[in-house]
Amino acid sequence: MKTAPKIVLIAFITSLVFSACEKKSCGEPVPQMSFAQFTPAPNDTINYVLTFNFSDCDGDVGMTPTATIVDENGETQNNNFMIDLYHIVNGQWVKHDFGNAVGLDSKIPELNNSSANPMLDGEIEKKLHPDLSLLGYDSVKFKSRILDNAGHYSNEVETPGFIIK
Secondary structure, three states, X not given: OOHHHHXXXXXXXXXHHHHHHOOOOOOOOOOEEEEEEEEEOOOOOOOEEEEEEEEEOOOOOOOOOOOOEEOOOOOEEOOXXXXXEEEEEOOEEEEOOOOOOOOOOEOOOOOOXXXXXXXXXXXXXXXXXXXXXXXXXXXXXXXXXXXXXXXXXXOOEEOOOEEOO
């Protein structure tokens, strides 16, 4: 092999190796969510599973059990997975008021990802009991969003309505 092609080949391999280790840049650090499904829990005749898809390009979703996050409004949040429950009253969807209780909100645990590519994509599932979580309502829908560690809220996702059997 002649010298010039060897140099080109070595330069190509070197650039390939260094680009594989290069940290990916993050265009929009705000997490994104979409509704996936609401189904009876598999192997469980009582509960339902609410599932959302999410992505976060800078990978800062997830928190320890004792952590808090200051959100973009300057308020301290104890949870990073927020779910509002709606039910029908006189033909209109009404948000259930959990009062001071946590309601359906919870914590997404810390997630491990590569420092070279911090992008996170995945599913978030919430198991819901028809009487304890869904409060015995026969028709429900949900609005949900997640909060990343930088205090950014994702887009709010609204599900269709569901009849609970």
